[in-house]
Amino acid sequence: MEGQYSEKVMEHFKNPHNVGEIPDADGIGNVGNPVCGDIMRLYIKVDPKSEVITDAKFKTFGCGAAIATSSMVTELVKGKTIEEALKISNHAVAEALGGLPKIKMHCSVLAEQALTGAINDYLKKHGKPTIAKKFKDEHQGHEA
Amino acid sequence: MSPIRKVYLDNNATTRMREEVLDAMLPYYKDVYGNASSVHQFGRVARVAIDKAREQVAALLGAAAGEEIIFTSGGTESDNFAIKGVAHALRHRGSHIITTAIEHSAILNACKCLEKDGAKVTYLPVDASGLIKAEDVRRAITDKTVLVTVMYANNEVGTIEPVAEIAKACKEKNVYFHTDAVQAVGKVIFDVKSIGADLLSMSAHKIYGPKGVGAIYIKKGTKIDAIMHGGHHEMNKRAGTENVAGIVGLGKAAELARKEAAEEIKKLKELRDYFYKGLVSGIPHLRLNGDPEKRLPNTLNVGFKYLEGESIVLNLDLEGIAASTGSACTSGTLEPSHVLTAMGVDAADAQGSIRFSLGRDNTKDDIDYVLAVLPPIIQRLREMSPLYEKGK
Numbered sequence: 001m002e003g004q005y006s007e008k009v010m011e012h013f014k015n016p017h018n019v020g021e022i023p024d025a026d027g028i029g030n031v032g033n034p035v036c037g038d039i040m041r042l043y044i045k046v047d048p049k050s051e052v053i054t055d056a057k058f059k060t061f062g063c064g065a066a067i068a069t070s071s072m073v074t075e076l077v078k079g080k081t082i083e084e085a086l087k088i089s090n091h092a093v094a095e096a097l098g099g100l101p102k103i104k105m106h107c108s109v110l111a112e113q114a115l116t117g118a119i120n121d122y123l124k125k126h127g128k129p130t131i132a133k134k135f136k137d138e139h140q141g142h143e144a
Numbered sequence: 145m146s147p148i149r150k151v152y153l154d155n156n157a158t159t160r161m162r163e164e165v166l167d168a169m170l171p172y173y174k175d176v177y178g179n180a181s182s183v184h185q186f187g188r189v190a191r192v193a194i195d196k197a198r199e200q201v202a203a204l205l206g207a208a209a210g211e212e213i214i215f216t217s218g219g220t221e222s223d224n225f226a227i228k229g230v231a232h233a234l235r236h237r238g239s240h241i242i243t244t245a246i247e248h249s250a251i252l253n254a255c256k257c258l259e260k261d262g263a264k265v266t267y268l269p270v271d272a273s274g275l276i277k278a279e280d281v282r283r284a285i286t287d288k289t290v291l292v293t294v295m296y297a298n299n300e301v302g303t304i305e306p307v308a309e310i311a312k313a314c315k316e317k318n319v320y321f322h323t324d325a326v327q328a329v330g331k332v333i334f335d336v337k338s339i340g341a342d343l344l345s346m347s348a349h350k351i352y353g354p355k356g357v358g359a360i361y362i363k364k365g366t367k368i369d370a371i372m373h374g375g376h377h378e379m380n381k382r383a384g385t386e387n388v389a390g391i392v393g394l395g396k397a398a399e400l401a402r403k404e405a406a407e408e409i410k411k412l413k414e415l416r417d418y419f420y421k422g423l424v425s426g427i428p429h430l431r432l433n434g435d436p437e438k439r440l441p442n443t444l445n446v447g448f449k450y451l452e453g454e455s456i457v458l459n460l461d462l463e464g465i466a467a468s469t470g471s472a473c474t475s476g477t478l479e480p481s482h483v484l485t486a487m488g489v490d491a492a493d494a495q496g497s498i499r500f501s502l503g504r505d506n507t508k509d510d511i512d513y514v515l516a517v518l519p520p521i522i523q524r525l526r527e528m529s530p531l532y533e534k535g536k
Contacts, residue, residue: 013458019528030530034492035480037452041530059530061492063454067528 005064006098012068017075020057026125029117032110038062040070042114046082046122053077053085058114065104069111072096082119086131088112109135150464151510155350155442155503156299156327157468161393162352168396169354172389180386181377190388197395201359204398205344206335211364214378215391218358219326221372222345223250223293225360225382226322229368230291230343231258234320238288239263244276244305245486247295251324252482255293264288273435274303274487282313289319296328296344300470300483300499301434302443304332311340320366326350326358330401331409331440342366348390352504353397357390412502413441415511419500420444422515427522433484433497442502447489450532451496451525459521465514467500492531 005013022043032039038061045055056074060066073093077085090108094100100108113135120130152160172193178186180194198210207213216222231241243255245267255265266284270276276294285292292314297304307323314321322343328334330351336344343366347358362368362381374383424430429449448456453469460467470481479485480494489497500514526532 013455014462016528034490034495034531037454037480037495039530059528061450061495061529061531062452064458066452067455 008098009068012071013064016071018057027118027122029114031113038066040114042118044118065107069107073111152466153500154466156501158349159352165393165396169389169393197391200395200399204402214381219347220250222360224254226343227254228371232369233367234290240288242266242284242292244268246483278309285317293322296323296325299327301445302440303435304438308339348394351397351401354393409441419511426519444500447493447497450529463517
């Protein structure tokens with residue numbers, strides 16, 4: 001229904017997976033601002049040999065959708081190589097949650113941005129070129 | 145799993161209609177179906193019921209006679225009528241309107257609509273408690289000003305504005321004063337004559353009456369044009385076949401409010417203050433939004449630092465508790481509350497503000513239940529928030 005959260009979103013909102021910090025994280029992505037009401041911080045642990053993301057955690061200030069997309073994106077990236085993780089789009093996050101209300105689609109963009117930010121942080125630390133990704137602005141009215 | 149109990153703390157959004165009100169209305173949905181404008185007996189019975197309701201509303205507002213009360217479809221229509229009706233009637237005199245930054249959307253968007261047609265609108269600022277200064281109103285009035293509209297009490301934070309002082313300033317400058325009293329009626333004891341308002345909006349569903357009906361007080365002699373054109377209903381001021389049952393419900397709700405408001409206000413204030421005391425002792429990093437004293441007796445708007453409001457409201461909902469982030473009419477926007485922003489509350493703190501608005505059905509047990517449920521929710525969400533650092 002328009003404007004309502006799916007069961008899957010509520011499930012992840014009620015019991016979000018991977019909440020917390022990784023003290024020795026290999027990459028951290030920080031996105032959002034309080035004016036739009038969401039701030040996401042995403043931590044990843046990467047195996048340097050295989051470049052597989054072995055762990056992901058998050059901390060989020062935001063609405064139900066922001067918490068659910070944070071939870072879902074951390075689930076989706078675990079076990080993927082950074083190359084594979086970079087292919088995870090905001091729509092994939094939203095779809096995995098059974099869809100998001102239109103006005104909340106920007107939360108999925110935020111999740112993708114947080115992930116990209118964490119991966120770029122990792123790449124930078126290892127002296128590798130970072131990835132420039134273009135994000136579709138699904139935030140009605142202003143930049144995410 | 146459904147929650148163990150239901151606690152409704154969103155009475156500024158709407159209230160539960162009283163049994164007495166519904167009982168008064170039912171005959172007008174069943175037996176009395178005549179058009180109140182008809183001359184035959186079917187119509188006459190409906191007319192009598194409307195006249196009685198007009199007297200009941202007039203008595204609640206302290207209007208001199210029933211002829212100063214016009215029935216509308218609710219607060220939004222009353223607000224639109226006041227603004228557009230006066231602006232149109234006085235269009236040869238000027239097109240400047242003064243309002244405030246914290247009005248309900250019905251006022252703000254009606255003003256925006258007139259701006260498109262060339263009107264000039266001044267949006268007065270408020271202080272940190274949400275109060276307007278009568279002096280600011282006085283200074284903003286020019287010879288082109290046709291209307292000043294300032295809400296009686298704010299729907300989000302409950303701050304009660306100095307409307308009598310503002311009305312006095314308007315009178316001195318010979319400018320009409322309208323007040324949106326949708327939230328004040330039944331929660332503040334007043335009468336239109338001692339305030340000195342020329343126009344006043346009210347709604348039935350905020351005072352335990354039905355949705356879809358309201359009224360506007362228009363002081364005798366006030367120049368205003370109809371905005372709804374058609375038949376000769378409502379003394380040529382508002383066309384359209386009267387919503388008889390709704391109007392009867394509004395009348396009954398007004399009568400009950402008049403009888404019971406004083407006691408109700410005392411009870412609500414006690415319960416609200418008990419609630420706030422409990423919150424303060426159970427949850428750190430709180431802020432009270434709105435004026436601590438000049439505030440509606442039922443309204444408690446609290447900022448939970450480091451958190452965003454929707455996540456709190458959703459968690460409360462899972463526990464059967466209804467509260468809201470700001471106004472129901474502005475949910476669906478992403479920006480922080482325009483009221484809190486105007487009060488100078490920073491964006492992050494505004495995002496984490498929740499409005500609890502109590503009503504006549506709430507008990508101490510309800511509040512104790514909320515006080516038991518809310519602290520662990522806040523703690524859990526804070527531990528998830530990147531803005532929160534433990535021990536801070």
